[in-house]
Amino acid sequence: MATxxxxxxxxxxxxxxxxxxxxxxxxxxxxxxEIEVDLEAEVEEQDYLAMLADRxxxxxxxxxxxxxxxxxGADSTLDPNITADVCPFCGSPLVSNAASQRIIxxxxxxxxxxxxxxxxxxxxxxINGLWFAPNEVKDFARRHERLAGMYIPHWTYxxxxxxxxxxxxxxxxYVTERYTTMENGKSVTKxxxxxxxxxxxxxxxxxxxxxxxxxVASDSLPRTYMVKLEPWDLHALVPYDDAYLSxxxxxxxxxxxxxxxxxxxxxxxxTINSSIRRDIGGDVQQIINKRTHYDDITFKHILLPVWISxxxxxxxxxxxxxxxxxGQVQGERPWSWIKIxxxxxxxxxxxxxxxxxxxxYGA
Numbered sequence: 001m002a003t004x005x006x007x008x009x010x011x012x013x014x015x016x017x018x019x020x021x022x023x024x025x026x027x028x029x030x031x032x033x034e035i036e037v038d039l040e041a042e043v044e045e046q047d048y049l050a051m052l053a054d055r056x057x058x059x060x061x062x063x064x065x066x067x068x069x070x071x072x073g074a075d076s077t078l079d080p081n082i083t084a085d086v087c088p089f090c091g092s093p094l095v096s097n098a099a100s101q102r103i104i105x106x107x108x109x110x111x112x113x114x115x116x117x118x119x120x121x122x123x124x125x126x127i128n129g130l131w132f133a134p135n136e137v138k139d140f141a142r143r144h145e146r147l148a149g150m151y152i153p154h155w156t157y158x159x160x161x162x163x164x165x166x167x168x169x170x171x172x173x174y175v176t177e178r179y180t181t182m183e184n185g186k187s188v189t190k191x192x193x194x195x196x197x198x199x200x201x202x203x204x205x206x207x208x209x210x211x212x213x214x215x216v217a218s219d220s221l222p223r224t225y226m227v228k229l230e231p232w233d234l235h236a237l238v239p240y241d242d243a244y245l246s247x248x249x250x251x252x253x254x255x256x257x258x259x260x261x262x263x264x265x266x267x268x269x270x271t272i273n274s275s276i277r278r279d280i281g282g283d284v285q286q287i288i289n290k291r292t293h294y295d296d297i298t299f300k301h302i303l304l305p306v307w308i309s310x311x312x313x314x315x316x317x318x319x320x321x322x323x324x325x326x327g328q329v330q331g332e333r334p335w336s337w338i339k340i341x342x343x344x345x346x347x348x349x350x351x352x353x354x355x356x357x358x359x360x361y362g363a
Contacts (some may be wrong), residue, residue, distance in 0.1 A: 006033070006246050016247025019112035019324065024246055035243045043108040043237050045158060045298035051104070051257060075252045088148035088249060088308045089220045089319070103252055104301050108237040111244045112149060112305040112324045119147050119307035119322040122329050126320065148310075149324065151245060151303035152226070153217040153253035155260040156234070158298045161208045163272050165290040169282035170197040197284065206275040213264040217253035217301070221308075221319065225330040229323040232304055236325075240303070250303060257299065265294075 006015040006024055015024035015033055024033040068075050069089065177194045180187055212234050216226045238244070255263070272292060277285040305324035310317060320331035 048297035106240045107300045109303045114324045147307040149248040151250035155215045156212040157264040160295045163292040168286040169202045170284035172283045202280045215260045217255045
């Protein structure tokens with residue numbers, strides 16, 4: 001996000017944020033420069049409707065310089081004084097052609113906690129566990145296991161919801177049913193209990209409160225993988241400070257505030273549906289229709305830390321992600337159909353041998 005440089009108080013060299021510490025470490029003299037943390041500072045929620053009404057509020061925005069990847073479309077920052085690099089999201093070459101963007105300023109950040117060394121260890125463990133990955137992919141990944149530390153933009157939303165619904169309540173009951181079956185070559189009549197359901201109309205209103213519904217504000221990474229990196233320890237968020245980004249890169253959000261809230265609404269639906277079903281009661285429930293009203297909507301723009309490795313194999317991009325707070329990992333991988341075919345053939349041979357032994361010698 002920021003390109004501000006922080007000089008070492010001892011030797012003047014550029015500092016980097018030290019994961020797991022509230023400090024900037026000098027890579028040359030080893031001096032640790034503490035980050036001044038305001039223990040009384042709070043991460044403030046922003047009024048959603050007020051922001052939409054006044055999108056140009058100067059005190060809520062910041063100008064950032066980003067470089068655009070022509071391959072995957074990600075807008076990310078480069079380290080200071082770097083003019084060429086590779087895109088951390090797809091591994092394509094990047095040549096600096098920085099453009100200015102005006103974005104809503106982040107309110108908070110989760111600082112890196114997992115070091116690159118620990119993330120590399122997780123990467124090696126993951127790549128070694130890919131039984132059906134092509135061998136050349138494993139070799140390439142081991143040779144190019146450099147990870148990029150990235151801050152990924154997210155929105156969080158709070159809201160109070162009121163949902164009016166119409167549905168049906170189902171209550172089970174049982175009836176005795178006669179049926180005919182064959183036993184010992186004879187037709188016999190038996191009885192059994194059969195479950196049936198009586199349905200009754202239901203309607204009502206339910207109320208739910210949501211706090212910090214998390215939405216990935218980026219399309220550069222598969223949303224499913226980012227969701228699988230959850231949960232995040234959002235209680236550890238600290239007010240935004242450029243110092244936490246020193247030595248790392250960040251991405252500008254590509255999912256704006258309003259579309260982000262539509263995604264948040266989708267994430268709220270499971271909780272709302274559960275509330276409706278509890279309110280309907282009975283043994284089973286049907287929701288015919290519902291209408292939800294959202295009040296007291298607030299949001300935060302936050303940055304969450306991820307270690308990323310991107311590599312290309314046969315013109316396809318594969319990515320590996322580490323939650324830099326918890327160590328949770330997610331990744332994409334190619335498949336070796338030769339290995340899979342050989343494994344299937346081996347399994348068929350084993351089954352055929354077992355069947356032969358069983359037929360010849362019996363059980």
